[in-house]
Amino acid sequence: MCGVIGIVGGIPVNQLIYDGLLLLQHRGQDAAGIVTHQQGRFHMHKAKGMVRDVFRTRNMRALPGHMGLGQVRYPTAGNAQSEDEAQPFYVNAPFGLVLSHNGNLTNSNALRADLFKFNHRHINTDSDSEVLLNVLAHELEVTTRGSTLTPADVFKAVQAVHTRVRGSYAVIALIAGHGLLAFRDPHGIRPLCLGRSDEGTWMVASESVALEGTGHRFVRDVAPGEAIYISEQGQFHEQRTALATTRSPCIFEFVYLARPDSTIDGMSVYQARLNLGETLAKRVISTVPPDEIDVVIPIPESSRPSAMQLAQLLGLAYREGFVKNRYVGRTFIMPGQAVRKKSVRQKLNVIASEFKGRRVLLVDDSIVRGTTSREIVQMARDAGATKVYMASAAPPVRHPNVYGIDMPTSEELVAHGRSVDEIRELIGCDALIYQDVQAMKDAVKKAATSPSAMPDRFEASCFDGDYVTEDITPELIHAMRAERDAVERSAQSKSAGSQS
Numbered sequence: 001m002c003g004v005i006g007i008v009g010g011i012p013v014n015q016l017i018y019d020g021l022l023l024l025q026h027r028g029q030d031a032a033g034i035v036t037h038q039q040g041r042f043h044m045h046k047a048k049g050m051v052r053d054v055f056r057t058r059n060m061r062a063l064p065g066h067m068g069l070g071q072v073r074y075p076t077a078g079n080a081q082s083e084d085e086a087q088p089f090y091v092n093a094p095f096g097l098v099l100s101h102n103g104n105l106t107n108s109n110a111l112r113a114d115l116f117k118f119n120h121r122h123i124n125t126d127s128d129s130e131v132l133l134n135v136l137a138h139e140l141e142v143t144t145r146g147s148t149l150t151p152a153d154v155f156k157a158v159q160a161v162h163t164r165v166r167g168s169y170a171v172i173a174l175i176a177g178h179g180l181l182a183f184r185d186p187h188g189i190r191p192l193c194l195g196r197s198d199e200g201t202w203m204v205a206s207e208s209v210a211l212e213g214t215g216h217r218f219v220r221d222v223a224p225g226e227a228i229y230i231s232e233q234g235q236f237h238e239q240r241t242a243l244a245t246t247r248s249p250c251i252f253e254f255v256y257l258a259r260p261d262s263t264i265d266g267m268s269v270y271q272a273r274l275n276l277g278e279t280l281a282k283r284v285i286s287t288v289p290p291d292e293i294d295v296v297i298p299i300p301e302s303s304r305p306s307a308m309q310l311a312q313l314l315g316l317a318y319r320e321g322f323v324k325n326r327y328v329g330r331t332f333i334m335p336g337q338a339v340r341k342k343s344v345r346q347k348l349n350v351i352a353s354e355f356k357g358r359r360v361l362l363v364d365d366s367i368v369r370g371t372t373s374r375e376i377v378q379m380a381r382d383a384g385a386t387k388v389y390m391a392s393a394a395p396p397v398r399h400p401n402v403y404g405i406d407m408p409t410s411e412e413l414v415a416h417g418r419s420v421d422e423i424r425e426l427i428g429c430d431a432l433i434y435q436d437v438q439a440m441k442d443a444v445k446k447a448a449t450s451p452s453a454m455p456d457r458f459e460a461s462c463f464d465g466d467y468v469t470e471d472i473t474p475e476l477i478h479a480m481r482a483e484r485d486a487v488e489r490s491a492q493s494k495s496a497g498s499q500s
Contacts, residue, residue, distance in 0.1 A: 001257055001404050002087070002102040003027030004192075005210055006069035006172035008180045008230045009201025014063040017070040020203070020210040021051045026259060027102075027206060028074035031086035035098045037232075038065035040177050042098055046086040067180060067232055069172045071100035074406070085127045091134060094141040095149065096176030101129040102206055103168035103190040104404035106471060109483065111135060111164065132169060136161055140175075149178050151229050151237040158183050158227040158241040166471055168250070168403035168459075170222075172204055179231040180204070186242035187468050188224030189250050189403050189459045191264045195219055202230050207262040221265050224248070248468045251458040252405055254444045255394045256302045256365045266453025267444060270305055275443035276393040277309030277363075280435050284361070287433045288389055290314045294358040297321035299365075299376055300348070306393040307363035316361070321354040321380070344375040356384030362429075366394035368407060370414030373427045381428075391433040395440055396423070399465040400477050407462050409481050437463050 003024030007013040017034050032054040033046025045059045051072060071087040088098045105111065108128035115121040121134045139157040140149075147153075158181070168189035173181045182204040184192050195203045195211030195218050203216045211218050222228055225242025249265045250257075254272040262269050284290075295317045298307035301324065311318035325347050354360075360380055367373050373390060380388045396415035401407040410416040414423055424432035441458055448454050461467045 001027055001074045001190075001406075002100075003072040003206045003210075004069065004100045004102045004170060004172050005071070005203065005205040006100075006174070006180050006182060007201055007203045008067045008232065008234060009197070009199065010066055010234070011199060011201060012064065013066060013068045013201070014060050016201070016203070016214050017068050018051065018055055018060065019214050020205055021070045021072050023210045023213045023259075024072050024206055025051055027257065028072035030075055031073040031083070032071065033073075033086050033088050033100070034063055034068060034070040035088045035090070035174065036063045036065035036068035037174055037176060040096075042090060042096065042174070042176065044088065044090065044098070046088065048083050048086060067174060069098065069100050069174055069180070071102075085125050085130075087127075087129055089127070089130045089133045091137050094137060094144060095178065097133060097137050097140070097173055099129065099133040099136065099171060099173040101132050102170045102192075102404065103185065104128060104402060105132060105165060105169065106167035106402050106469065106476065106480070107165070108167075109479070114164075128167075132161075132165060132171065133173075135164055136171075136173065139164075149175065151231075151239075154181055154229045155227050155237075155239040155241050159243075162186060162225065162242045166469055170206065177232070179229055179235075181227065181229050182222060183227035183241065184222050184224055186225040186245045187248040187459065188245070188265065189248060189468065191249065191253060191258070192222040193218065193220070193264075194222055194228065200234060202234065202236065204228065207258055207264065209259045209262045212261075218263070246457065246468070247455040248457050248459050249455055250403060250405075251441065251444055251460045252366075252394075252401070252462065254447070255440075257405070260302075260305060263449065265455065266449050267447040267455075268449060269447075272444045272447035273302070273305035273365075273393070274309045275446050276435060276440065277306030278313060279439040279443050280306060280363070280391055280393050280433070281310040281313040283433050283435065283439075284310065284314065284391055288361070288431050290316060292359060292387070293361045293389065295319050295321075295354065296361045296363060297354060298363050300324040302365040303363045303393060306365065310363060310391070319354045321351050321360070321383075322348045322376075323351065324348055344372050345379070348376065348379070350379050350383045352383040354383075355380050358385055359387035359389070360385045361389045361391060363391050363393065365392070366397060367392045367414060367423075367427070368397050369412055370423065370427055373414075373429075377428045387430045388428075389431040389433070390424075390427060390429040393435055395435050395437045395463045396420070397462050399462050400481075401462040402467065402472055402477065402480060403459060403461070405462065409477075
């Protein structure tokens, strides 16, 4: 999961990109980068850290131009510790290309080998985004063969990318001296939307909130398998570039990843979370009678809409029992289990009066590794709760995610191979209530703003084990995990060497 943004217009775009990245900061806190284009030259600054820390006044002044893109990174492939893997990535031929990518390629190893053996291209990092950039660069080179670039050439190159690349990808790229390109994988797993301002600037971004917060009017979502090309002069071109497409957005966007004020693929994230609370309320009743619950308390922040709706439907008091330190990153997207566990109590502090002597129902958006849930349950008990029940607005996470969410192995998932009661014992709560898989899908579908927004299906593999790209095998998951472990060991070894 990353956040990407691109802008073309007749005004300087550096500040707009910066503002947009701030609105997408929840999608990645590991690194940030911006590149702009002026008079045939790219100007880039990227580094590890949050947007506000990476970009200073001197950096912004060094980013001139009326066309640019940016990214906030949350690493799911490659080396999380490497500053070299911060995006955007650049390659000088053909034309000069920079690219930012949200998603995860499932055949990056095979592509890396093919690029070296057949396309004579060198990949300098472990990032699958650099692989994707070089695939695009090669296909553009084949398509144009030294001739002037046309929109038809761009779309033909993207069509060839679709035939080679597997996995999830929402891509924004700049072609030096020509324009901005954006495209989505044929299943539309990762989100991407289009907007325009009254001044005529075009913006493409991961979430609609980035458009609205920078003065752009939401136009539409980029369709699965579609490519959009906008010239430097603002001429707009669009074409479906994948032969077969499905509308299969990642359901975890609605459960946790996206901001509640975003609309993704025609479905309101906030309404989806309200609906999840409504269906979860029915599950709670079948497990814990409402008269045995004194108060409903959300675990900030994604679970708030679900918890409020649940409390209202069950006629229970809703209270804020945890105060979040906003200057600590989202626990879910922190690299490393040890860092994640340590950060829970730094991130949340209890309001003891809301727990003391009460039977408390805690509501979370999901339970992934169980580390955070166990710490929070203990915090509630330490604050004096007599009973601690926990409800998850999502079903048990039992399977690895290979499309850009940090759930790499089954062994790290608390629900894998365990019954609900076994999970409850590990977490330490008195009752544990999970959402039903089909009820979750139905709840999100009900958030569609129009009949045309109804998806064909959801990418919900971490819940149901059904991978929409249909190329995922246990052997591939094992290989992807082994590759990631090797990269992490290499990074740790280099870090230890540099400190000695």
